Amino acid sequence: MEESQIIRTEYSELMKKSYIDYAMSVIISRALPDVRDGLKPVQRRTLYDMYELGIRYDRPYRKCARIVGDTMGKYHPHGDSSIYEALVVMAQEFKKGMILVDGHGNFGSIEGDGAAAMRYTEARLAKITQEAYLADLDKDIIDFVPNFDETEKEPAVLPVRIPNLLLNGAEGIAVGMATSIPTHNLGEIVDAVKAYMKNNDITTKQLMKYIKGPDFPTGGIVVNKDDLAEIYETGTGKIKIRGKVDVEEIKGGRKKIVISEIPYTMIGAGIGKFLNDVCNLVETKKTSDIVDISNQSSKEGIRIVIEVKRDADVDNLINMLYKKTRLEDTFGVNMLAVADGRPEVLGLKRIIEHHVDFQFELATRKYKTLLKKEQDKKEIQEGLIKACDVIDLIIEILRGSSSIRDAKECLTTGATEKIKFKSKRSEKMASMLRFTDRQAQAILEMRLYKLIGLEIEALMKEHETTLANIAKYEDILNNYDSMAQVIIDDLDALKKEYAVKRKTKIENAEEAVFEENKVQEQEVVLLMDRFGYAKTVDGSVYERNREAADKENKYILRCMNTGKLCLFTADGKMHQIKVMDLPYGKFRDKGFPIDNVSNFDSTKEEIVYLCDDRELFFSKFLFVTKQGMIKKVAGSEFQVTKRTIAATKLQDEDALVSIRPIRDAQDVVLMTENGFVLRFPAEEVSEKKKGAVGVRGMKLQKNDSVEEVYLFEEGTESKVIFHEKEVTLNRLKRAKRDGTGTRMRK
Template identity: 80%
Template sequence: MESQQIIRTEYSDVMKKSYIDYAMSVIIARALPDVRDGLKPVQRRTLYDMHELGIRYDKPYRKCARIVGDTMGKYHPHGDSSIYEALVVMAQDFKKGMILVDGHGNFGSIEGDGAAAMRYTEARLAKFTQDAFLADLDKDIVDFVPNFDETEKEPEVLPVRVPNLLVNGAEGIAVGMATSIPTHNLGEVIDAVKAYMKNDAISTKQLMKYVKGPDFPTGGIVVNKDDLLNIYETGSGKIKIRGKVEVEDMKGGKKRLVITEIPYTMIGAGIGKFLNDVCALVESKKTSDIVDISNQSSKEGIRIVIELKKGADVENLTNMLYKKTRLEDTFGVNMLAVADGRPETMGLKKIIEHHVDFQFELATRKYKNLLAKELDKKEIQEGLIKACDVIDLIIEILRGSQNVKDAKACLTQGITENIKFKSKISQKMAAMLRFTERQATAILEMRLYKLIGLEIEALQKEHDETLKKIERYEDILNNYNSMSDVIIEELDQYKKEFGRKRRTVVENAEEAVFEEKKIEEQEVMFLMDRFGYAKTIDLPTYERNKEAADSENKYVVSCMNTGKLCIFTNTGKMHQMKVLDLPFGKFRDKGLPVDNVSNYDSTQEEIVYICDAEQMRFAKLLFATKQGMIKKVEGTEFQVAKRTIVATKFQDGDELLCVQVITDNQHVVLQTRDGFFLRFPAEEVSEKKKGAIGVRGIKLKKDDELENVYLFVEGTEAKVAFKEKEVTLNRLKIGKRDTQGVKNRG
């Protein structure tokens, strides 16, 4: 039996180390882009796999399922959904500044529709990706690392020639950190890179002469231009973006607002949310100027049409849309990326600096490799040219040799022992030959047609070309300016071929201010049925339907339409709701559940009392619990701004039975479930704070509890039903609080 070694360790230390390892893995190998190529690992692997599969921009499309399967099997073993989602986003022109994948089929829409399944869609690399991301991979200009099972090699970073991190932006949530980088205009970013290369002491402010601000694929207007300098210096901040609203004239002097561009943050479900928000503004009577809203967006672009009433205040309504909907939204910037193997928040200049360093690294490796190839060529060409001059001697050596080894030894070292020569002169000349190993091999492999005059001339020409190339490559490698010129020339080429006009306008706009239409204050009646559906109606409607309203509704409360209502529940909470949040209209309208307009939850609590918040200010409230505890509380204690407060305290297992307005000239009658009635004057009820439990109102027998509380004024007749018999309250004997009361057998 093998001896086992048990290592004792602190559990918390193991957990800490494991979590840090996991966090770093998520940060570096999943969620954050690399500052050099602006790609997350899943994007890099997908593009590289498409390159390896030969799915170029000029080749036919291939099924996405093939691309996803190949990427997952070779490089990214984290499930097909993450790979396909990354592939889809790289093909969506409304999400990326420059699309990296040319998609064919349903790749989703700006309104939030998802892409079709990967078995239906097809894709290939975009020309931009082919030229600017994957060129020169064969020239050993980036390091290759083993894949997850060490059966393949994958590039550590793609040789991207443009600052993709800025051009396409990035979004990602890691552990304890997140990145959010807006998209930018390719031409502007290239100009900024060129400016930095010409003067690396350039300031962020000077760089912003080239990079005006974010350039979102959805257009829109950035309205806080003055904040951008700080955002680009620090790498974090908030960008305010608005949709573009145009005013169109209609027949009959009416106008309509047409939204042709939306904030980048509204992509997806945000458009549907915006339409709902506008409908909500109309329903809640915040505006009465909107007649209709329709989404007429198509492949041609966004077109959301809001038809207005004649004489509507267009400017005020536009400002209301900016203020009350997501037509004006905030894009949180946090330019976090992996730089030198660790996450770092970087400003505009820092990102460009990293990009330029990477370009010089790529160029150095590329031209070193090209130079090495040309030097090899030069060596062979020189050997062949020299060989052509002494071709008769070489033929004599070859004919006189017994094997290749002897011939090669003669060509490289002048060893003539094993070779038969026609003359001593030839042998002497052969002994003087000193071709290199490579040259000798090339001579031995040379075909006879190469001895034709024109071929010798072409060889000489080729040699001259090689010398020119060597001179150029050495100049690039040894001269900073020459390398800069090469990089800038490449950048200009990309700008010319792929650059496009800016879509997002950057300006300083005034804060959107609108005047809310003042609601005409009026007294209304609040009605709530036994199912919890509530509404408000005007007084004349209530007077006409008084009998039906009183009999069909559990609560009927008079209040002002601008006020609030208080809901007291059996759990001892008080919830407030605005009267304006309730539907106002016809008597037979269904209404809304009070759960929808307040924090009240009908599944967890029961309503014991509803009253108008303003009227309560001048009253005292009687609280009674099932365990017989009672108290009086000043109504002013419930004049609070919070939507929910604790209205009273309880003993264990108790719950609130009732809340009523009480006056000192009244009498209180407490009735228990077993039929005990106790009558005493209201002044015997102690006045307490809302946080108090109260005093005992009645002594309860075992297993009995308080069931009803009645109030009446002395001298008036008050009758109630108990077990199908009538009890006259004012005939009950007056007792003392905290006694048993008298038993009524019903």
């Protein structure tokens, strides 16, 4: 039995190597497209699998489940969902500059509806995919590599004849890097490639005479035209896009804003988010000009209608939509792709350069293969033409042979020993034959009807065509201009058949500026029920419904509509909520869950104290925990801009019991679960920072904890109910902080 070998290594080095290997695998083999064909591995494998299955554009659709299963089993050893999602995206015309898959069934919508399950949908290759992405695979123009289990061969790259990286763009998140490339117009890309081929020294700025900018399938308007030159030069930057907005007149002198094109980034759930954002502008009183909003989009296109009041400033409202919603959005560009086996950020010219180099490589391999075939045909044709001239001799050789091998040997080497001839002259002529092996095989396989005069004439014409093709292919292979012209002719043919008009406008637009309606500052009353639903009402509304409000709500607080609410929780956090974010209106309105407008989570957190931010300016707060820790904290400690902060530091398994505004003239009373009570002056409580634990307020017995905290001033009679017993606080014996307290009698 062999002894196992223990390899000693530094653990950090092993982890580093493993992580780098994993990262590179994700970068190269999953997340980033190849600059040559502009496809990620999953896309490349899916398209090739469809080609192999024969699911062509002119044949019937096949179930997506079949395509996904075959791709997963043969080429892509990952989850079926990732393959199906890639297939769906390649069929969605609102995501791709040119769809690569012709989908049949529910492939999702621009509004965010997902595609139907793969067992319901069908697909086949789009015509352009077959003609420009998968053509000539039989001409040895690309390398094939073993699949994951080395039972099949798959293409290392597809022979794509157009710069797909620019046409369809790309999105992908790898490890430590991400790619984001916008879609472009096919006609413009072809013109740019031709311009580069005619002048390799062309600049990015000159290329932009042909490629004006991105061309998104959703249209829209790019509004920072001047920034595009630098983006295309460096491969990174930010493109600002706006939706297309028109203003239409309706009855009664009113107007409506109609959005007919959306920013590319709004595809999917973004439309729903936009509608919610517009509703929030109305609810939070940011605008009072909007009467109604409706989404009237259909298969014909996007149509979002916003009806406005008669005297509304429409231009100002449109600018507000640009500024406050995703009607104007940013598309982050990072043109990262795998070039020469490594990830690289590429500018526009570099992408075109890589594409043209790839086209010359494809053309070279293609025409070498074609030339070899024509040369083989030439060899055979010359043999058959020569055989027709001595056909009687060849027939005599065949009749005098005892086997095909003897006849073939005679034809190729002139060996006559094993063949019976009618005359010495025939034998002498046969000894002079020197056909090649291929020619001899073709002669032996030739049928007698080929000796008809017309057939011989056709053979001569075919030979002339073959010689012409050889001359043509040699010219293409030996002459740069000839090969370049072939590539350009291919591009022109594709442009003629598939180019479409540009959808996205490119312009320089002014920054959207709008005047906000100034909110009139006023005091309102917050009402929040025990379920966390909150709203604000006018003070007079509260006073009229005071009895019902006090009965139905757990928290009632007067606050300014321009201020904030400070919500302290048992786990030591403080959440801030803008009063403006809560609905303001009628007493019987339900309100919003505060979870929706803050980081507070009602399922996990418990409110200990709620106050208006005005209280922070002049108050000190008493913090008391279950384990008896106690401190004073100045309100100014909580005057912060963050929505959520740590309000105090807690020991393990401790929680806040109470937070109260406190004055030094008051006395503190702590009451525990087991009925112990301790009264001491508030001035004995140390003032600490919010990040401190505090000091011990009371020595607790085993398995006891603080349950209630009271504050009162000497000379005032304060009665409370504790454990179903009335307690008069000012009659309790005064002691020192950090005592054990006295036990109340039952």
